[in-house]
Amino acid sequence: MATLRSWREIPHGGVAFRLSTDVKTGDWRALRPVIDQSKCTKCMICWLFCPDMSIIWDGEKVFVNYDYCKGCGICAHECPVKAITMVPEVRE
Amino acid sequence: MPREGDNNGSRGEGVGMSRLQLIPKYPREKQVMMNLNGDEAIAYAAKQSYVDVVAAYPITPQTIIVEKYSEFVANGEVHTEFVPVESEHSAMSACVGAAAAGARAFTATSSQGLALMVEILYIASGLRLPIVLAVVNRALSAPINIHNDHSDAYLMRDSGWIMLFAENVQEAYDTTIQAFKIAEHPEVQLPASVHIDGFFLSHTLENIYTLPDEAVYEFLGGPRKIPKVRVDYFDEEVDYALNPARPLSFGSLALYDYYFEMKIPQLIAINKALDVIKQVNEEWYELTGRRYGNGLVDPYMVEDADIVLVAMGSGAGTIRSVVKKYRERGLKIGLLRVRSYRPFPHSDIRNLLRNTKLVAVMDRAIGPGQYGALYLDIASTLYHERSKPILVDYVYGLGGRDLSPDMVSAMINQLVKDLERGYIPEEERLRFLGVRG
Numbered sequence: 001m002a003t004l005r006s007w008r009e010i011p012h013g014g015v016a017f018r019l020s021t022d023v024k025t026g027d028w029r030a031l032r033p034v035i036d037q038s039k040c041t042k043c044m045i046c047w048l049f050c051p052d053m054s055i056i057w058d059g060e061k062v063f064v065n066y067d068y069c070k071g072c073g074i075c076a077h078e079c080p081v082k083a084i085t086m087v088p089e090v091r092e
Numbered sequence: 093m094p095r096e097g098d099n100n101g102s103r104g105e106g107v108g109m110s111r112l113q114l115i116p117k118y119p120r121e122k123q124v125m126m127n128l129n130g131d132e133a134i135a136y137a138a139k140q141s142y143v144d145v146v147a148a149y150p151i152t153p154q155t156i157i158v159e160k161y162s163e164f165v166a167n168g169e170v171h172t173e174f175v176p177v178e179s180e181h182s183a184m185s186a187c188v189g190a191a192a193a194g195a196r197a198f199t200a201t202s203s204q205g206l207a208l209m210v211e212i213l214y215i216a217s218g219l220r221l222p223i224v225l226a227v228v229n230r231a232l233s234a235p236i237n238i239h240n241d242h243s244d245a246y247l248m249r250d251s252g253w254i255m256l257f258a259e260n261v262q263e264a265y266d267t268t269i270q271a272f273k274i275a276e277h278p279e280v281q282l283p284a285s286v287h288i289d290g291f292f293l294s295h296t297l298e299n300i301y302t303l304p305d306e307a308v309y310e311f312l313g314g315p316r317k318i319p320k321v322r323v324d325y326f327d328e329e330v331d332y333a334l335n336p337a338r339p340l341s342f343g344s345l346a347l348y349d350y351y352f353e354m355k356i357p358q359l360i361a362i363n364k365a366l367d368v369i370k371q372v373n374e375e376w377y378e379l380t381g382r383r384y385g386n387g388l389v390d391p392y393m394v395e396d397a398d399i400v401l402v403a404m405g406s407g408a409g410t411i412r413s414v415v416k417k418y419r420e421r422g423l424k425i426g427l428l429r430v431r432s433y434r435p436f437p438h439s440d441i442r443n444l445l446r447n448t449k450l451v452a453v454m455d456r457a458i459g460p461g462q463y464g465a466l467y468l469d470i471a472s473t474l475y476h477e478r479s480k481p482i483l484v485d486y487v488y489g490l491g492g493r494d495l496s497p498d499m500v501s502a503m504i505n506q507l508v509k510d511l512e513r514g515y516i517p518e519e520e521r522l523r524f525l526g527v528r529g
Contacts, residue, residue: 004349007356012281012321012332013220014354016341019325 029071031086033064039083046075046084116381123301123380130261130293131156133300134226134286137268138198139164140308142315145190145197147175147183151205152238153290154228158200180205184212191221192342194333196272196316198223202290203230203244210247216283217252217358219342222275223283226268229405230290231491239492240290242405243457246465252358254284254365255434257404261298264288266382270372272312277368281319282361289406291492303380311379362435369432388437390429393419394444397426399507402470403454404430407488407495411454414500425504430466438473445474450482450511452503456489463522484516488525499526
């Protein structure tokens with residue numbers, strides 16, 4: 001996080017001065033979705049249900065953007081082939 | 093037409109204003125006389141102010157404002173988007189959305205409606221959106237009452253809005269147009285409310301002078317000007333407005349890290365409004381020949397007065413006529429009408445009351461467990477004076493109870509006795525005028 005700004009540097013009306021994508025909202029996650037690529041059928045149901053657009057398709061496989069994934073578990077719940085498991089986050 | 097004791101809207105006495113006669117750009121013969129009540133006058137002023145969005149929800153005694161405005165819309169006389177919303181909370185929310193998109197937005201309410209609106213009032217000021225709100229002051233329930241006092245106004249006291257109190261219908265018209273100019277001033281950019289007394293002004297017909305449409309358009313400088321804002325992710329300054337081509341986040345989350353900093357510019361802006369209100373009052377004088385004191389306070393025979401009554405709103409007209417009679421009998425008495433309640437003109441009031449021996453503050457609302465709100469503001473202004481006047485709070489006119497000249501006379505007679513005695517005991521510092529004992 002950059003140095004906190006003074007009130008003189010706050011834009012008019014307190015409008016957001018940085019992009020919201022700068023804020024890594026994934027850092028409060030307690031459970032991490034892990035995709036078993038051998039089971040994944042690339043049906044994209046997890047992508048459809050993810051409320052934070054954190055499921056990414058790179059043209060070959062499905063993976064999770066952990067910068068924004070809050071660990072809600074909807075993807076794991078919806079996965080028809082149970083390819084996603086929720087693994088507790090542990091401090092390294 | 094001016095009546096005895098009425099504010100004729102041309103005084104600038106005691107507040108450093110020139111007494112030279114000025115020929116206004118629009119002298120009376122170039123203005124249009126209309127017979128309007130306070131609500132109609134405000135609706136007409138809003139119409140002439142080229143408002144883009146009006147959110148409307150009816151409540152007595154405000155209803156005529158939005159009802160009249162809906163007629164202008166139905167007749168095709170205005171370009172305004174008229175949004176009949178489902179509550180006052182929604183009315184202010186619609187205005188916030190409209191103003192955030194760059195529109196000039198207006199709405200009106202009273203009493204319980206204002207209470208419901210309060211949550212969004214803080215958002216409008218926090219987002220620096222120059223919305224204009226007409227508040228037709230009415231008592232709050234319970235017991236339920238539709239008539240005037242100022243208790244609803246105090247709900248929005250700390251909401252960050254500029255609050256202007258009009259004394260008569262002419263001033264209601266003038267102040268509504270001025271409010272857009274004050275609110276939209278580049279260094280202010282804050283919402284403003286125009287307060288008139290329910291029924292006493294809202295439903296009382298008065299012959300008033302109105303400007304031609306083009307004069308108001310020119311006075312306001314055409315449609316609303318949108319300020320610029322600089323953010324990290326755009327190379328150049330962009331309009332402070334919602335626009336899908338250049339998206340901005342309005343109303344973002346700011347916790348202990350930024351909330352405090354975000355409030356400071358808002359406080360600076362409302363204090364800046366003190367100068368802007370004065371300036372707009374003078375510009376209006378040059379345009380129409382009408383002004384109200386220095387815009388912030390409207391004193392009447394205060395300069396050499398031993399006793400000064402302080403009041404806001406329509407009651408000032410009655411008080412002024414009584415003060416005039418006592419002056420003719422030789423009593424050194426004056427009236428100080430507060431026009432700008434927020435921002436509160438501390439230095440003007442201090443300068444005017446510096447040599448006064450007794451100040452009676454007239455509050456048209458109660459502060460349960462405390463003195464009236466206006467009394468507290470006046471007391472805080474006078475605290476730093478070396479020789480403080482005797483200060484007393486009179487609560488009057490709750491729930492629309494009339495303030496008669498006889499009541500004011502009885503009050504003044506008592507104040508003369510108090511001044512002779514030289515003090516007012518603590519248990520008498522809060523008095524009630526016109527309540528059955």
